[in-house]
Amino acid sequence: MNAVPLAPALAETRCPAHPEHPILGACKRCGTFFCEQDRHTLHGEDYCASCAERPELNYLEAFRLRYWGKRDTWAWLIGFSAIMRLISAPIFLRMPDGAGVLSGLVTLAGAVVCACFWLGKPFSRLGLCFLLVVELLVDAFTLGPNTLIRSAWPLLVSLAIYQDPRNRLFFQEHLPPETLQKLWHQYANNRVARLGFILGLFGLLFPPAAPVGLMCSIIGLRRVNPTANPPVGRKGQAIAGIVCGAAGLVLWTLLYFTLRY
Structure with missing residues (x-):
């Protein structure tokens, strides 16, 4: 979406902060005029520099x-x-006839790599995959073969960890906006609706979870607001949680009275 249109007289006005640049538009939030140097586009809307830094606008x-x-x-x-490897390495190294020397050395090296991973050393991300190979x-x-x-299996898990965007944030790697948007949806978008859906499904097997899932799903559905900033979604999950929670309540109630009477 383009910036707020300007009157012809204002189109030639110079930016107060950058006199060498003409005004391009006005901030959608506060109305402050900005030039090309000041304009920040977030989710299709143009804002001034100060508003663009506000967390409720630049939520990603x-x-x-x-x-x-x-x-x-x-x-x-x-x-x-890493701790478990440090405990296991001496056991391999003390095996008779040197049968476990190779495994012990690899286990000890693995403890170092895993410790570096925990400390957030960048080389350890790829080092973990190499270690498991x-x-x-x-x-x-x-x-034997x-x-x-x-x-x-551990190697496949390490490859999944290497691609995991949440783990990449721990290692302070910059993510593309699309990946960051998906990660935000997974971790921050209407978590009550997500919890309600999970509890609603679980409530089909475990009776006490059904009413809790139903309540959370109703709260999550009431929070849905696609036009808010940040947007609040998961409407489908909230509705599915209501259906599962209500179905769980009905099924377990019928089963209770059937067995009792």
Whole structure:
């Protein structure tokens, strides 16, 4: 969407902050005039520099900063793996006849890589994948090729971690706007509706979850506002949560009275 149109007389007016540039439009929020140097476009709307920094307008940037350099679940799990590897490495190294020396050295190296991953060292993202490739080959050499399929699962998980956008924010990697938008939708967009949908589904198997899921879904549906900034979505999940929660209540109530009477 273009900037707020200007009258012909104002079109030749110079920007107060940058006299060498003409005014291009007015901020959609506060009405301040801006030039090309001041204009910031967010979600199809033009704003001045000060308004563009407000978290309620630039919600994707606020979301990025919230998780920038913050450890995610993967970081904590791999940090715990570093401790387990440190405990396991001496066991391999003390095996008789040096049978576990190779595995012990690889396990010890893995502890270092996992610790660096927990500390947020950039090289450890790719290092984790390389480590698991080495472990896969070592297992095939020491235990036989039958272990390849079993050992391949950790490697596949490491590749998924490498591509995980939330984990990339922990390592302070910049994400494309489209990826950041999807991540915001996953973590921040109407979490009550998402919780209600999950509890509604769970309520079909576990009776106490059904009324909680129904209540959360109703609250989530009332919060839906696509025109807000940031927009509040998940209308479909809220409706599905209401249906599942209500169905769970009806089914478990009928089952209760059927068994009782």
